[in-house]
Amino acid sequence: xxxxxxxxxxxxxxxxxxxxxxxxxxxMPVQYPLGVKxxxxxxxxxxxxFDVSHMGQLLLRGxxxxxxxxxxxxxxxxxxxxxxxxxxLFTSEEGGILDDLxxxxxxxxxxxxxxxxxxxxxxxxxxxxLPEGHTIxxxxxxxxxxxxxxxxxxxxxxxxxxxxxxxxQHRHVEIDGIPVWISRSGYTGxxxxxxxxxxxxxxxxxxxxxxxPEVEAIGLGARDSLRLxxxxxxxxxxxxxxxxxxxxxxxxxxxxxxxxxxxxxxGFPGADLVLHQVAEKDHTRKRVGLLGEGRAxxxxxxxxxxxxxxxxxxxxxxxxxxxxxxxxxxxYVTIANAEVGxxxxxxxxxKHLPMTVTKTPFITPGYYRGK
Numbered sequence: 001x002x003x004x005x006x007x008x009x010x011x012x013x014x015x016x017x018x019x020x021x022x023x024x025x026x027x028m029p030v031q032y033p034l035g036v037k038x039x040x041x042x043x044x045x046x047x048x049x050f051d052v053s054h055m056g057q058l059l060l061r062g063x064x065x066x067x068x069x070x071x072x073x074x075x076x077x078x079x080x081x082x083x084x085x086x087x088x089l090f091t092s093e094e095g096g097i098l099d100d101l102x103x104x105x106x107x108x109x110x111x112x113x114x115x116x117x118x119x120x121x122x123x124x125x126x127x128x129x130l131p132e133g134h135t136i137x138x139x140x141x142x143x144x145x146x147x148x149x150x151x152x153x154x155x156x157x158x159x160x161x162x163x164x165x166x167x168x169q170h171r172h173v174e175i176d177g178i179p180v181w182i183s184r185s186g187y188t189g190x191x192x193x194x195x196x197x198x199x200x201x202x203x204x205x206x207x208x209x210x211x212x213p214e215v216e217a218i219g220l221g222a223r224d225s226l227r228l229x230x231x232x233x234x235x236x237x238x239x240x241x242x243x244x245x246x247x248x249x250x251x252x253x254x255x256x257x258x259x260x261x262x263x264x265x266x267g268f269p270g271a272d273l274v275l276h277q278v279a280e281k282d283h284t285r286k287r288v289g290l291l292g293e294g295r296a297x298x299x300x301x302x303x304x305x306x307x308x309x310x311x312x313x314x315x316x317x318x319x320x321x322x323x324x325x326x327x328x329x330x331x332y333v334t335i336a337n338a339e340v341g342x343x344x345x346x347x348x349x350x351k352h353l354p355m356t357v358t359k360t361p362f363i364t365p366g367y368y369r370g371k
Contacts, residue, residue: 004150007053007316008142008202016217024116026054029219036221040322042258043226044363047148048218049209052187056119056198057141060110060126063136069103069110072129074245074323075270075328077256080105085168085183089245089253095270095277096241097248098125100233102169104183111181113143115192115235129269142202147192147226149366150214157195158208162193167367176208184368187223189230191366223334228328229321231289231360238287238316238330244270246277247332249287254278285313286338289360290346292327295320298346298353305345305352315346324362329355 004027007298013020018029029051032041034116040047043208062068066077075088082105090098099118104111114122119138126136146154155162159175162182181196197205224234233239239248257263260275267276276317277283297320304313329346337344340359345352 007051007052008199009051009144009206010334012203012206013051013217018087018217018219021220023220024053024054025117027227029053031219031221032217034216036225037322039218039222040225042216043148043190043222044217044323045148046150046216047146047192047212047214048188048222049206049215050147050218050223051143051206052145052146052194053142053202054116055121055143056112056114056116057139057143058112058114058123058126059137059139060130060134061108061137062130065134066105067112067135068130071131071267072126072269073101073103073261074254074258074271074274075103076257077103077110078264078366079107079255079257082107083170085170085185087253089184089250090122091245091268091270091274092241092243093269094138094266095244095273097235097239097243098122098241099243100184100235100239102183106170117236132227135273139275139339142197142199142205142362144195144197144202144206144209145186145192146195146215147186147188147190148214149190151190151192152368154209154212154214158212166370174275175205178205180205187230187232188226188233189361189363189365189367190226191281191368195288213236224317225319225322228330229323229362231330231362232281233287233330240268243287244275244277244283245334247283247285247287251269251278262311283335285332285334287330287332289358290315290318290329290331290340290344290355291362292329292346292353292355293356295327296348296353298326298329298355300349302329304331304355305347306337307343307345309352312344326339327355328362330360333357
């Protein structure tokens with residue numbers, strides 16, 4: 001077994017009393033002494049700081065980086081304004097999802113953030129698939145997320161310029177004299193920022209942020225319950241090579257110019273199948289939100305049944321939603337059972353627990369889109 005890697009904030013996690021676990025090849029904090037539930041609640045009411053330095057940060061350079069990336073993703077990258085970020089998907093020739101990523105138009109190049117567990121394969125996929133003359137550089141930088149309704153209040157003191165940004169905007173600024181690349185985005189459903197910083201300055205920045213009264217360190221445990229309540233997919237669980245963007249409910253990630261009647265239709269792996277599913281609504285299952293009763297959580301892998309006990313799907317993410325006050329889950333069900341309000345049953349230790357198909361997110365997002 002290969003040795004686990006450490007992020008630039010490893011020593012700080014140890015100092016803060018984090019419980020460290022293996023995650024995507026790294027030693028990462030799953031929780032701090034505050035505990036998962038209180039960390040979750042703190043992020044929903046104030047501001048949580050997350051170490052996401054295990055994610056892959058890449059630069060794509062070449063004569064036409066946006067056009068080049070469009071050969072591998074169905075998103076509209078050519079139409080992405082400079083200084084803005086967009087969600088994208090790497091698709092396979094079979095129409096499945098190889099990974100999801102964020103793409104920033106940084107002017108003469110693109111800045112990409114990919115999932116930690118898929119980092120090596122994504123880099124290989126890019127280098128193999130990009131047109132000649134385009135290069136991928138893997139960066140050695142820290143990545144810190146700050147999330148929650150009091151984040152803007154805190155940033156007003158440290159970096160007022162950041163508060164001028166709107167959701168999915170990206171800038172180069174300084175926080176307390178430390179140069180950073182910052183985007184107004186995150187993975188919790190709350191307003192907040194993701195901050196890329198030089199590895200050697202990561203700890204200083206994290207300490208500066210944690211010194212503010214609103215901010216607490218938050219681990220992977222709460223990160224998972226927060227993103228689940230926000231209805232956000234986790235790669236390898238809610239989306240993978242067996243799910244298409246349409247089945248996953250991610251049609252919005254397929255740019256209109258890339259669809260059959262668009263200016264630049266197709267041109268990405270699996271386009272024929274994916275665009276057929278978009279146009280004809282020809283798919284047999286769909287990702288849905290599931291709201292449970294009582295307090296018993298329904299975990300990933302639980303079979304989903306209809307009222308007659310027939311198998312109709314499976315839970316892909318699930319747990320108790322502290323902000324919702326009930327069990328929440330996501331999973332795939334047959335189209336016949338995907339309508340909002342449908343009752344399905346999760347099989348948990350021999351019991352059939354009723355769950356209601358519901359829209360996601362389960363909470364009201366706090367993304368800042370301007371006044």
